[in-house]
Amino acid sequence: MLRHGLQVTRVFCQTVLHTVSARPLRSAILRLIPRTALLPWLSSRAVSVSEWPLLSSPPRDYSLPNPSWSTEMRRLYEYYDSLCEKEMEGGEKKPGGWGRLPSYNRTLKYAAGGKCLSKLLKEKARLFTRNTEEQGAAFEYVVFMNKSEKRCVCIFQAGHLLEGPPGNVHGGAIATIIDTSLGTLAGYLSGIVMTANLNINYCSPIPLGSVVLIDSVLDKVEGRKTFVSCQVTSSDGSKLHTEATGNAVAGLPIPRQSQHATLKKKMSNTHRHLKHTFHGRLNPSFAYFKVCFPC
Numbered sequence: 001m002l003r004h005g006l007q008v009t010r011v012f013c014q015t016v017l018h019t020v021s022a023r024p025l026r027s028a029i030l031r032l033i034p035r036t037a038l039l040p041w042l043s044s045r046a047v048s049v050s051e052w053p054l055l056s057s058p059p060r061d062y063s064l065p066n067p068s069w070s071t072e073m074r075r076l077y078e079y080y081d082s083l084c085e086k087e088m089e090g091g092e093k094k095p096g097g098w099g100r101l102p103s104y105n106r107t108l109k110y111a112a113g114g115k116c117l118s119k120l121l122k123e124k125a126r127l128f129t130r131n132t133e134e135q136g137a138a139f140e141y142v143v144f145m146n147k148s149e150k151r152c153v154c155i156f157q158a159g160h161l162l163e164g165p166p167g168n169v170h171g172g173a174i175a176t177i178i179d180t181s182l183g184t185l186a187g188y189l190s191g192i193v194m195t196a197n198l199n200i201n202y203c204s205p206i207p208l209g210s211v212v213l214i215d216s217v218l219d220k221v222e223g224r225k226t227f228v229s230c231q232v233t234s235s236d237g238s239k240l241h242t243e244a245t246g247n248a249v250a251g252l253p254i255p256r257q258s259q260h261a262t263l264k265k266k267m268s269n270t271h272r273h274l275k276h277t278f279h280g281r282l283n284p285s286f287a288y289f290k291v292c293f294p295c
């Protein structure tokens, strides 16, 4: 009887997986099936749960080329990608100092401190620059980091949803991508940071749909403060669109055992405020963010 039940489950699982190709529908169906019911199917396929895309589907990496990318965007991507450290034949690493940073639409997913946040925030929060699935509509960008030069280059293609003055990119959208580039560089070099100060000079408008380069460098580190600056230029570097300087303040270090009780007390005091909104100042839950560098 039990064996018969397992067999029916297995056949059902296989039918679902092989016939339903639309991913949202397939995911919805699978959410209704208890995971234990899938085990017979998995064991029959001799695959581990982590290998199975629907139980642990890898998040979409938004920094990879997609059909909306212009020829110029692709050309620049391929240029910086060619500078990246890569495994060569024989296991040797091609030196270059550059590396592409992956980019996801969630950060809370990686936060153990997320228990302080409401369920709504946990489920619905999206990184501002990656909050539309429509390719090419808003921020299309990829960040390449050069750790040894303490520098990063962001290739940015501005989509039609970012219009400000007719035919040109909104100043707030430019500030957003600058904050993202500078924040990413500061975060990469100094750990978790919050932008404390950002000064922007808008020198010439950025045409909607065009591709620009945001070249960011580290100026100095003073205690918790990381000073960074950038220039936004046309893709061939001939025209300066924007320049900016910023100061990012590093968060609290991962708590040591002795500090843990104080932090826990602080967290419960602020829990009520944190429940529906972020606290205005850097709060202890930031200390629990896993350091990862999606941008």
Ligand SMILES: CCCCCCCCCCCCCC(=O)SCCNC(=O)CCNC(=O)[C@H](O)C(C)(C)COP(=O)(O)OP(=O)(O)OC[C@H]1O[C@@H](n2cnc3c(N)ncnc32)[C@H](O)[C@@H]1OP(=O)(O)O
Binding pocket: 107, 179, 180, 181, 183, 184, 187, 192, 193, 194, 195, 196, 197, 223, 224, 225, 247, 249, 280, 281, 282, 289, 290, 291, 292, 293, 294, 295
């Ligand atoms: C890990 C996950 C990564 C994910 C990445 C994906 C996203 C990609 C990247 C996206 C990136 C997006 C990034 C975003 O969008 S971050 C979002 C925008 N930023 C904020 O909301 C920050 C709000 N402000 C604060 O939280 C606090 O004020 C901070 C944390 C900044 C400092 O408060 P804290 O209580 O902790 O420290 P402190 O007050 O003792 O000050 C410490 C030092 O800093 C100096 N100072 C302070 N304020 C300013 C100021 N305004 N100008 C110049 N300096 C300032 C101050 O004089 C002092 O210096 P000194 O006296 O020691 O010399």
